[in-house]
Amino acid sequence: MKTWLLVVSMVAVAVGVAWLERSPVPTWVIGLGMVSGWVVDSILGLMLAVRYVPYNQLEVPHDFLSSLCQVIGTIYAVLISFSIIISWQVFTATQTIVAQEANAVADIDRMARGLPVPIYRQIHEAARTYTHLVIAHEWPAMASGQESPLAYAALVDLWHIYSDFQPSLRSDPLYQQSLSRMNDLSGARRVRLLAIHSRVPTVMWILLYGGGVIVVLTSYLFRVRRFWLQALVIGLVSGMIAFCLFLTAAMEGPFQGDVCVSPDAFSFVLDHLQ
């Protein structure tokens, strides 16, 4: 294959992968595209390396090269595993906070049953409205990085019921407990909304992608007699790197894409509030 064709193919595959990452296709398609794109590009790169790297004239000792590659590989492995773990932690923490918020709504409604009927009805209606809006309006909004003004208004409505309590009812232990749970609810909501904007910093992405490319490039400095064997090993390594990058990207926004925190906890509570 001609050199220019190899280079054009590599660029085309890279551009294709970049486009795929931004297109509204299912996450698994993006994952498949990223992994196969990296594998194809790394093999095309190997073909170029075999053609142009003067392996016979390399005066660097094999052991030194090997050690260097090990260091680079280790640093990159630490870096990427750190990114995956952090993304995963944010993801699970968001799941937990969503469950806590939904639990607070359920507790508020349950405790309101001990209050006078007109107040219970107000609280029940406001809690149901808030839960419904979080599922139906805020979750789709969060997928595009926004919050729902309606869900916020419903929460303010709920707060107003408690702030309008008659002084004689404020000594009721249920009132005190309910206020505490209202604070939990508001706090959990704030954390959930902050998580919408939780992102891996751009510098980190540059490091992750750049590091991945460097790891693949350093593997080209070694020559194996059988090309297919070297292509297989390099393809596997780059495929693994691509998959790790994909995993980090998929979990990056906890409310975006197919791999996202679901509103199941709220749905469960809403079923019991109906």
Next chain:
Amino acid sequence: MRKYFVLVVPAALALALVLGQMRTRANAPIAVGVLHSLTGTMAVSEKPVVDGTLLAIEEINARGGINGRLLRAVVADGASDDATFARQAERLIDQDHVSVIFGCWTSASRKTVKPILEKYNSLLFYPVQYEGMETSPNIVYTGAAPNQQILPAVKWFFHNVGSRFFLIGSDYIFPHCANETIKDYLRFAGGRVVGEMYLPFPSHALKSAVSAIVKARPDVILSTINGDTNIDFFEALHAAGVSPQKMPVVSFSMGEEELRWVNPLDVAGNYAAWSYFQSLQDPDNQRFVQRFKARYGSKCVTDDPIEAGYFGVYMWAGAVAAARSEGVNEVREALRYRSYAAPEGTVYVDAENQHTWKRIRIGRIRADGQFEVMWASEELIHPVPFPVTRTEAQWNELLNSLYVKWGGHWANAENRARAEGRLAR
């Protein structure tokens, strides 16, 4: 060859005709109904709502219509009479084939039109605040529900002015139900209703009503009087020396338009609760007021129902454009949580009950006939059509009992007839 020619030419002509018809249909204007009282006691309030509605239609047409189709407004007169409203609604749907109706003011007219809308699966955009206790898949309520106007206002006056309230209203469904809601709240909050009175609809002799108010010495008068009766009511209050400093009136159906018909100095200092006032300083509102005045004259004013009538058209047009169809079911689906940056601020259609999320504002009447906003809700308020103080079944029971009591009408027809001198006894 000639044989084929004989077959092909008529077929081509037929095809051209069908395509031409389809194209004509695709570009044909969309008929929309505007149903308000242009005559009778409610005309004073409803005519300007027609103006607001037509202004929105004209603006949409000036921008090329909806998906390339212009709007054709068919205006009908409800004549301040519920039976006429029903007849006109049926005519608009059945004969004029309108895709939507923008209209009604009184709850009595809306309730009379509702079964017709449901029979034909048509859609009504209702622009006025009302008593609630109703939802219909065929009505989009762009006015306030009781928890978005009446209750927050009563709460504000209870906390800031006093606890003794006098309830006065026109003798039809809205004031009766609104006052039940108010009484429920005051009972719970510890307030007191020192008098309750319903005036024939319309009513012009209000001396005795005002005497009763003066005698009861309330802290606040809550008025659900509708139409031109408001003019006589404020004149009678002024004549009796009732000042807003001693006994402020809070009107739930009197806006800038009605204030044009009274001497502003007689009413200055009293209050009204609405989502919209002309005096709002928002740039979007200033532009809306400018356009309205440019179209209908500099002496014209805008008020809450006018604004709700105006943004209702845009809300519907947005849904039609999104659904790419003016079919009721498609529009209804597209209306779920649809928002619009109205002159009063951004409003949303609630997906569950087709009421509108909006704010409430309390305004004090100024000497120039405009309102000074005294208080506004912190956030948009979720519309709750059935006030939570009673169950839906209990509210329906109240509605039915009034309907039966009034001989199958949504207004006290006997009281009205007596006022008009038609009952000999």
